[in-house]
Amino acid sequence: MNRIPICEVIDQRPLTDNDEPSSVFRPLSGDECSVALTHVRPLQAPLADCGPSRWFDGTDRALVFVLGEADCVVDRGLEAVVAGMRPGELREFCVGDGRGGRVTGRVRLSAVRKTAGGAGWRGDDRLKLAEAARHKDLGNRLYGQGRFVDAFHRFNRAARAVLFVRDVDAVRGDWDAMYAVVCNNMAACQLRLGNYEHAYRLSCKVLAVDPRNVKALVRRCQASAELRMFEGALVDAVRALDIEPGNAVAERYRNVAARGVDDQNARYGDMVKKMFA
Template sequence: MHRESIICCRRDREIRKKIITPGDYTIVPYEDSRCKIRLTDVYCKNADGVCEMEPLSRIFNSPFDGNVIIGDMDAFVDRDVELILQQMCCGELCIAHLTYKNTHGDLMLDITCKIELLDVTEEQLISDWSWARLYESAMHHKERGVQMIKDKRTVDGFRRFSKAYKMLVAMEPVDKDTLDEERAKELIDIRVKLYNNMAHCQLQFEEFGASLELCCRALKYDPENTKALYRRCMAYIGLHMYEEAWEDIQKALAIDPNDKASQLKASELRPHIEKINKDYAKVIKKMFG
């Protein structure tokens, strides 16, 4: 049996594996590789002893058919199994050990199991993917991200949107001579939607600066995008930049006067703007009164 190797080591988690049976080192999984695995001897515990598995895991819960597409998992334990698989060779059998702790160093989850990588469908590196394949992957991750948001899994949704955006970036530079106008508009529309979706995720965790930057990027491509204006308004409010927030919400209402969310946000902002105007009037009066 080989020595145990560390796949990842952080304060909140540690991922290790020990090879029992080596595999074919010439066949290893890459992004989007289709893997067939077998899990055995699964044991899960926490500080109190034996416990239930992470409920959102697909790999460690039934029904699991043994098929894993690298880069297509959402639950944190499944993504960590992906990391292990990318350090395995086809035919390899190993003992995997995944340990998770909270910020105080208390054990939250400890998983050990045997993983056998039965088969790997060899794939190209992303740098060698075709334009069409990158586009298909971007749309897949975007749609999965939308589903994660519907399931109230904001962090997982943001991760999916980020992966979709990376696929769009990998498609550049796009040859404008061979790209028809309709497809060019479609790519811009997807980019704007991804910026908006990532901004929404950042707002959920009060990351107002990051949300502001994403909304500005969206508005650069589509200055009249009401979602981007509304979310940038929210970011400005979080940063206590009420005048800028007021300007954005007024622009949104000028584009769609009947939007209920924008109307409500304008009503919430009005007292702040009235106070700012009164304070400004007092200053002017003192200076020139």
């Protein structure tokens, strides 16, 4: 399976200078962080899958970002370093892109400001569902750009927001719909990345709450076929076509699964003949 890198913090260590931390509290997800970056040097270039991030180009600069909103692996690495710091603290770091590329530098956490986004995460259940919808929409945009790893992380954040809902029964319809969508979207990312076991499990989660979800049936069918579980793939393809006749992907994988079942039955028949010959 292809590993989906959350972030890669290779090394970090605090540096002593004249500025002492101004607070004992570290930033939380949703907090706005002001940082100063210096001594930034790419060790191996080009860095892979870094999306729009350009802070690692060797230029000293000030950055302001909301913790937890990064959309590339290098930015998530920087966030992981900052999340362990206190305001005023200076650290030296080395983060990677998950594929051998590395960038080093120093970061000072200048200030932390609480934002509405952080409060919303701890707010009522409707706000959590709204937060899930926001991450889903951002993930859809990344998916459309072909950035399947970064899209997966956005969908995963949406799923976390859904799972933090306390009174599920009070928002059952909206909860089921959002949970099905984000699990389906994560399954689509895993299929793109060749992680068929994970795609299969995510599709099963969708079908547990929505047994007639055609996208989940088709994606589980695709994953099953790639895993050579042709009988299950055929069942899912037929079910999907019963619900949505003419679905092109379901038709294609129904044919793939049918050929796979025939081939497996033929090999089994040959093996039985040899056993009793």
